[in-house]
Amino acid sequence: MPEVVVNGGVVCYDLIGPETGQVLVVTPGGRFSRKYRGVRPFAEALAADGKRVLIWDRPNTGASDIQIYGRSESHMRAETLAGLVNALDLGPVVALGGSGGARDSIVFAIEYPQLVSKLVVWSIVGGTFSSMSLASVYVLDEIRTVRRRGIDGILGLVGRAGSWQDLVNANPRNKQRLYDLGADEFARVMWRWLEAYVPKSTEAIPGVSDSEMRGLNVPTLIVRGGENDIDHPKRTSFEVHALIEGSRLIDPPWAEDAWERGQAARDAGVGGIFDAWMHGVPTFLDFIDE
Structure with a gap:
């Protein structure tokens, strides 16, 4: 499998789509790898539009090397992604991320703005319960x-x-x-x-100060959290929208209860928590192509 050494650790990745395509990076959440159900089909759907899509095993996911350092796990992963993008000479990229991948992508855009052309995030964790x-x-x-x-x-x-x-x-x-x-x-x-996970009045999302979020200056699309999604609260998506100047907040391009349905389908062995992402492909591509 393709791999690059970043900060003393191996990072495994796949590049999907034509070499001449605009580069997108897809980052899922949890400790889920690039091979987890729903990730590659989502990337392939984006690549079908002529994009070149990078999916990667973040440190502490999949087949990449374990890495334990940094201000937070998201900051460590953002540093790793920057090293990966530079090693592959891919930047600037469009960063897309859901759930924990949304946080990783936001930190990546804050810390390495020269490597990010646009940002698309959904299912953002924040607030007391989810943090x-x-x-x-x-x-x-x-x-x-x-x-x-x-x-x-x-x-x-x-x-x-x-x-x-x-x-x-x-x-x-x-x-x-x-x-x-x-x-x-x-x-x-x-x-x-x-x-990072201790709720703070000055942090809309774990481990990222509101002042850092206000400094983001990249075209950003934010998908509103589901109405009753306690893991990715609706309120948090509004807070992130308020902090990132010029960002665009949209209603979910999937069912309002897609997260809850995905959990039930996963538990029943008939689906997955990331399956709904496919419904966002046309909307995300429209934003990327603007």
Whole structure:
């Protein structure tokens, strides 16, 4: 598989579409890889319009190397994406991201504005419930476990998609990378990453100050959160729209309850949480082509 070393870690990726096409980067959420259901079909639909689409395994997803450093996991991933785009000589790119990928893409645009021509984000996490939920999923168990049982305990945190053991199974180098990092440094970074998920009145989204958001100066399309989506609140999409000058806020191009339907379909084994993204392709392409 194609890969590039960025900041001492291997990053796996795929480029889809013609070499002469405008470059788009698609970043999904969670600890889900570029091979997770819905990601590649979405990228291929964008590429069918003549775009060149980059999908990638962010550090701590898929077959890429584990990376544990930085102000937050999103800041670490934004730095990695910048290194990947530069290594492949792709910039500036249109950055598209949903859920955690929306946050990663926003941080990427803030930190590396020279690499971003347009920004498209949806299913944005923010507010007390969804931020604390992420802390519970990605950080709190890690802190408790590494303090008691070290890296062996971290590798024993199984039973959820994208566990550390899943990352080792996908890339055996990751086991030694965790041991080389060590329990003390792992814990130090987890405590720092936890800070991003502590709700703050000056942060519409976890780990990104409102003042940083106000400094964004890139054409931005924001999809409003679903009416009853507690993981990606409607309110947060309005707040992000208010902070990014000149941004455009649109109603969802998919069903109002698409996230809830996607979760139910995933749990029943008949669909996935990212399947609805396909309904956004025409709208996103219209914005990109303006």
